[in-house]
Amino acid sequence: DAGVIQSPRHEVTEMGQEVTLRCKPISGHNSLFWYRQTMMRGLELLIYFNNNVPIDDSGMPEDRFSAKMPNASFSTLKIQPSEPRDSAVYFCASSFIGSGNTIYFGEGSWLTVV
Amino acid sequence: QQQVKQSPQSLIVQKGGIPIINCAYENTAFDYFPWYQQFPGKGPALLIAIRPDVSEKKEGRFTISFNKSAKQFSLHIMDSQPGDSATYFCAAKVVHFGNEKLTFGTGTRLTIIP
Numbered sequence: 713d714a715g716v717i718q719s720p721r722h723e724v725t726e727m728g729q730e731v732t733l734r735c736k737p738i739s740g741h742n743s744l745f746w747y748r749q750t751m752m753r754g755l756e757l758l759i760y761f762n763n764n765v766p767i768d769d770s771g772m773p774e775d776r777f778s779a780k781m782p783n784a785s786f787s788t789l790k791i792q793p794s795e796p797r798d799s800a801v802y803f804c805a806s807s808f809i810g811s812g813n814t815i816y817f818g819e820g821s822w823l824t825v826v
Numbered sequence: 827q828q829q830v831k832q833s834p835q836s837l838i839v840q841k842g843g844i845p846i847i848n849c850a851y852e853n854t855a856f857d858y859f860p861w862y863q864q865f866p867g868k869g870p871a872l873l874i875a876i877r878p879d880v881s882e883k884k885e886g887r888f889t890i891s892f893n894k895s896a897k898q899f900s901l902h903i904m905d906s907q908p909g910d911s912a913t914y915f916c917a918a919k920v921v922h923f924g925n926e927k928l929t930f931g932t933g934t935r936l937t938i939i940p
Contacts, residue, residue, distance in 0.1 A: 716869075743926065745928075747930075753932075754915075754930060754931070754932035754933050755870070755915060755930040755933070757927070757928070757929070757930075760927065768927065803869050803870075805869070807926070809926055814860075814872050814875075815860075815872070815928055816871075816872075817862075817869030817870050817871065818869050819867070819868055819869050820868075820869050
């Protein structure tokens with residue numbers, strides 16, 4: 713079975729540029745999560761969707777961040793404009809509510825903003 | 827606000843020893859407590875999980891001990907091996923507006939030395 717698929721795996725961009733991270737959740741899952749991981753703050757939940765609807769975006773750091781889930785098989789996290797402090801690993805994860813609560817993570821998108 | 831506090835931040839144990847990682851929580855609405863294991867360059871993966879109605883759960887060499895009254899839980903790794911070297915995250919789940927939300931601890935970097 714294919715797991716959660718994220719792209720790109722690595723991205724280096726200049727400050728001020730737009731960054732788009734992509735995620736394909738596991739087929740059949742109805743919840744999708746975006747997390748950010750840094751040494752200082754650990755794993756932070758940015759936003760999560762249930763049945764393609766954003767449920768809680770209280771973790772989104774500021775208006776420069778936005779996320780969409782146009783359908784059950786695709787989600788994007790966009791940063792515009794990017795800043796060096798956005799450098800982190802961004803994880804997408806998915807789950808099926810009622811399945812035993814297991815959340816499956818992708819391998820992450822490593823973002824460096826210079 | 828750190829809802830799940832994890833310690834220690836890092837831990838070095840000799841092969842065969844029993845590393846113990848501790849977590850504490852405040853929110854009594856949490857109803858599911860998983861542990862995730864993360865290897866470098868990979869996303870976190872579910873290792874073992876427990877519900878608050880039991881005090882202990884074992885899966886292979888991994889054991890969770892749960893103390894509901896103290897609002898604490900811990901991970902023990904029996905007969906630890908160098909391959910167990912990874913970062914371990916505790917987490918806690920709450921149902922939020924009918925949707926499930928997972929909050930992570932800050933992680934423990936475990937090193938098992940031969």
